[in-house]
Amino acid sequence: MVKETIRVYARVKPLGRRQQAGIYSVDNDEKSLSSLEIIVPRDLADGFVNNKRESYKFKFQKIFDQEAKQDVVFDTVAKPVAECVLAGYNGTIFAYGQTGSGKTFTITGGAERYSDRGIIPRTLSYIFDQLQKDSSKVYTTHVSYLEIYNECGYDLLDSRHEASRLEDMPKVTIMEDPDQNIHLKNLSLQQATNEEEALNLLFLGDTNRMIAETPMNQASTRSHCIFTIHISSKEPGSATIRHSKLHLVDLAGSERVAKTGVGGHLLTEAKYINLSLHYLEQVIIALAEKNRSHIPYRNSMMTSVLRDSLGGNCMTTMIATLSIDKRNIDESISTCRFAQRVALIKNEAVLNEEIDPRLMIVQLKKEIQELKDELALVTGKQRTSELSQEELLQLDELIEAFLEDNDPDSILDVGVDMRKIKYCFVHLKVFLLNIAEAGEEELKKLKELLQQRDNEISILYEEKNNIWV
Structure with missing residues (x-):
């Protein structure tokens, strides 16, 4: 059992041409937690006497500044979690931040350059590379890709996506067994025997994602997406199987509805996004309180799916993506505050092992026959x-x-x-x-x-x- 708090990182998005830089400073101390200080400039419209807070300081495991490369982010954030998943523990990495702060770029990556690959493709590459090197076990790998749009779940790997309207697609529903384990009905598990097959499934899912143009971002992801890698491993001749899963989560943008400047169905999307993120925040607050008995996981589909990842059997890591320009200072501060609450949550990751009943039966039959042979040798009679x-x-x-x-x-x-x-x-x-x-x-x-x-x-x-x- 591994018991530790959720690791929280921050990443600052590079400024665009027309954006005015906000005032912030990063102190990456290798021996202790890194600190981020955000300065809110005094607004003359508030008058000469201004009692508003001007400086905010936040602690993170590490802060990636504007020049940080994708490979550095992967090595620091995702690689340790991927190693734990290969060892048989569950893992989760999720990105949280406002629209246009770089969540999708961090998790999935950019399409223009190979070096812009994000955490998901790099994790797939790393995992399959490690599986090829390890000949001591037999591995089976599957992937699933869940989209939560307007509080409804959809399978992004369903082949009917291109031919059907979203409303006509079968919805992914949550089912709970007597042990309170979550099962997702209508979510397909696609086997991937190598990196190429897994990447093709990722690209298929990304093509089917709900994307819209908003004033905050030209290609804003309008849904929460959870790409999950399922790994099963078994040593030859052993009846013990290890099952582990790695959730890679790209949350939709978190910002006030008024700031999105949208209407119609985009306004409805924004409301659903904010509502689900509100429920996520409620769960985080409840988990951070020591004496809280009830955690409201069932309020939204996303918190139900991520129940294990938040205060459960999982190694969880969060990346807070920040857009540090003058217009978005308040949103960046809000994201950092949320990250500080997440950092208080403790998870207990347990090695996921179980006995294969078919192999156990074969093993017991073999043992019985050996005992019969030993008895026949001692007594001189075949029983x-x-x-x-x-x-x-x-x-x-x-x-x-x-x-x-x-x-x-x-x-x-x-x-x-x-x-x-x-x-x-x-x-x-x-x-x-x-x-x-x-x-x-x-x-x-x-x-x-x-x-x-x-x-x-x-x-x-x-x-x-x-x-x-």
């Missing part, structure tokens, strides 16, 4: 599951002789064969039951005889009294 007719007759004679022997110290010796011992016990039990039944019959006859004698005495007594009268 069958049933006693032979000759052995049964011999046992009947031994039991009869034992019962007729008046010596209280006599013993019934049938050896160490459990089949013979069980037969003797059954035989003796039947014998005792027959004696008890015979005794009850004899007692019944004696009672009837006694009643008959009582009746005769009563008659004689009455006759005697009549004579005297």
Whole structure:
């Protein structure tokens, strides 16, 4: 069991041409947590006397500034989680931040250059590279891609996506078993035997994502997406199987509805996005409180799916993406505050091992046969599951002789064969039951005889009294 708090990182997005830089400073101390200070410039419109807070400081595991490369982010954030998943633990990496702050670029990456690959493709490459190197186990890998759009779940790897409207697609629904484990109905698990197959599935899912143009971002992702890598491993000849999964989560943008500057169906999308993120925040706040008994996971689909990742059996990491320009300072501060609450949550990751029942049956049958062979070697006889007719007759004679022997110290010796011992016990039990039944019959006859004698005495007594009268 590995017990630790959720690791929280921050990444600052490079500024665009027309954006005015906000004032911030990064202190990446290798020995301790890194700190980010954001300065809110004094607004003259608020008057000469301004009591508003001007400086905000936040602590992170590490802060990636504007120049940080994708490979550095992967090595620091995702690689340790991927290693744990390969060892049999569950893992989750999720990006949180406002629209246009670089979440999708961090998680999925850019399409223009190979070096712009994000955490998902780099993780797939790393995992399959490690699986090829490890010949001591047999590995099976599957992937799934879930989209949560307007609080409804959809399978991004469903082949009908291109031919059907979203409303006509089968919805992914949540089912809960008696042990409170979450199962997703209508979410397909696609097997990927190599990196190329896994990447093709990722590209297929990305093509089917809900994307729209908003004033905040030209290609804004309008849904929460969870790309999951499922890994099963087993050593040859062993009955123990390890199951682990890695959730790679790209959340939709978090910002106030008024700031999106949208209307119609985009406004509806923004409301659903904010509502689900609000429920996520409620869960985070509840988990951070030590004495809280109820955690509201069921309020939204996303928090239900990520139940294990938040305060459960999982190694979880968060990346807070920040857009540090003057217009978005307040949103960046809000994202950092959320990240600080996430950092308080403790998870207990457990090694996910189980016994394969089919292999266990084969192993037990083999063990039984070996024991039979050993017994035959010691006794000089090949033992069958049933006693032979000759052995049964011999046992009947031994039991009869034992019962007729008046010596209280006599013993019934049938050896160490459990089949013979069980037969003797059954035989003796039947014998005792027959004696008890015979005794009850004899007692019944004696009672009837006694009643008959009582009746005769009563008659004689009455006759005697009549004579005297």
